[in-house]
Amino acid sequence: MQDDSDNRYSIATPHWTPELLKRRRQRSVAIGLVLGAMVILFFSVTIVRLQANIAANHAIQHTEG
Amino acid sequence: MPRTTAQDLSLRAGPLPEMGAGSPADYFELLKPRVMSLVIFTALVGLVLAPGHIHPVIAFTALLCVAVGAGASGALNMWYDADIDAKMERTKGRPIPSGRVTALEAASFGAVLAVGSVVTMGILVNWAAASLLALTIGFYLFIYTMWLKRSTPQNIVIGGAAGAFPPMIGWAAVTGSVSIESIVLFLIIFMWTPPHFWALSLYRCGDYAKVGVPMLPVVAGERETRKQILIYSWLLVPVTLLPGVLGFAGELYTGIALVLGTLFLAGATALWRSGSDEGREKIAKRLFGYSILYLFLLYSTLLIEHGFGLVRPLSFALGHG
Numbered sequence: 132m133q134d135d136s137d138n139r140y141s142i143a144t145p146h147w148t149p150e151l152l153k154r155r156r157q158r159s160v161a162i163g164l165v166l167g168a169m170v171i172l173f174f175s176v177t178i179v180r181l182q183a184n185i186a187a188n189h190a191i192q193h194t195e196g
Numbered sequence: 197m198p199r200t201t202a203q204d205l206s207l208r209a210g211p212l213p214e215m216g217a218g219s220p221a222d223y224f225e226l227l228k229p230r231v232m233s234l235v236i237f238t239a240l241v242g243l244v245l246a247p248g249h250i251h252p253v254i255a256f257t258a259l260l261c262v263a264v265g266a267g268a269s270g271a272l273n274m275w276y277d278a279d280i281d282a283k284m285e286r287t288k289g290r291p292i293p294s295g296r297v298t299a300l301e302a303a304s305f306g307a308v309l310a311v312g313s314v315v316t317m318g319i320l321v322n323w324a325a326a327s328l329l330a331l332t333i334g335f336y337l338f339i340y341t342m343w344l345k346r347s348t349p350q351n352i353v354i355g356g357a358a359g360a361f362p363p364m365i366g367w368a369a370v371t372g373s374v375s376i377e378s379i380v381l382f383l384i385i386f387m388w389t390p391p392h393f394w395a396l397s398l399y400r401c402g403d404y405a406k407v408g409v410p411m412l413p414v415v416a417g418e419r420e421t422r423k424q425i426l427i428y429s430w431l432l433v434p435v436t437l438l439p440g441v442l443g444f445a446g447e448l449y450t451g452i453a454l455v456l457g458t459l460f461l462a463g464a465t466a467l468w469r470s471g472s473d474e475g476r477e478k479i480a481k482r483l484f485g486y487s488i489l490y491l492f493l494l495y496s497t498l499l500i501e502h503g504f505g506l507v508r509p510l511s512f513a514l515g516h517g
Contacts, residue, residue, distance in 0.1 A: 158223075179251050
């Protein structure tokens with residue numbers, strides 16, 4: 132026997148048809164790709180900034196030397 | 197005007213699930229990709245014109261953040277305007293009114309992208325550009341969409357500022373600041389928006405009247421709208437000549453701006469003088485189409501001049517010689 136809270140959940144939960152499950156999978160893949168791209172982007176910018184700082188340090192050392 | 201809740205929209209759309217019906221393409225549509233492309237282009241021009249050097253990876257990141265921020269504004273706008281979108285021919289097929297994405301999903305999507313784009317811009321590019329991006333998103337959502345759009349026929353004049361910020365953001369991504377040159381790039385789009393949008397609203401005013409949005413033709417009539425288009429066109433053309441006068445654009449740009457501006461004024465004058473309703477609609481459509489080409493060509497010329505080192509300042513330009 133179901134209590135009230137079970138009924139409430141059965142109304143709110145969508146009926147997952149094969150088409151809806153396919154779309155959910157597509158959305159999950161898209162979110163995964165976006166997060167992967169974000170990781171690559173942050174890593175690339177970090178490398179660019181490091182290179183710029185290393186070059187600036189070299190320039191300072193040459194000037195002082 | 198009463199607001200529509202996510203539940204109302206779901207009921208109106210039929211027996212669709214409460215969540216999870218949208219494909220990635222539906223979410224992409226929420227970003228208003230056509231508007232986004234213009235925003236990316238104008239931000240690129242600001243980025244190229246700005247003095248100084250920016251690493252290509254940082255420049256790409258800045259443009260990406262501008263694109264995502266613009267997309268976030270589009271999604272939040274579609275969330276807020278879902279009730280009127282459902283009643284207008286042009287917009288009733290959008291993801292929320294058609295029931296493919298719920299209003300709550302669109303709002304969450306837009307909010308996450310808005311915050312994400314601003315924070316990413318701040319961390320990876322600089323906080324001046326991030327602040328301008330936040331201002332742009334906030335202006336579009338709170339000032340234009342929530343306040344002005346449904347309350348005054350001047351909605352597009354003031355709200356147009358949101359669409360004019362991207363070149364300033366591009367400029368700030370390189371320099372970390374705002375300067376007179378970037379303000380001029382802003383002003384060109386700001387002054388261009390009213391005649392551009394009012395030309396469209398002249399032949400789309402039925403839709404706006406139906407949902408109670410006080411666009412100028414709905415409130416003041418089409419004669420007043422044609423007059424305002426002409427006035428704003430006369431204000432726009434001198435502003436487009438400022439880059440040459442201030443010395444950050446050259447003879448090529450100034451010559452093209454003069455020719456294109458003359459054609460714009462000719463179109464606005466023809467619309468003002470137009471007689472029959474049918475002929476008027478035709479001229480309005482032509483002016484709307486030309487206005488898009490006009491802005492694209494002006495900004496393309498600035499891009500080409502700077503990209504290929506073709507800037508030959510005018511002899512009377514400020515700071516020249």
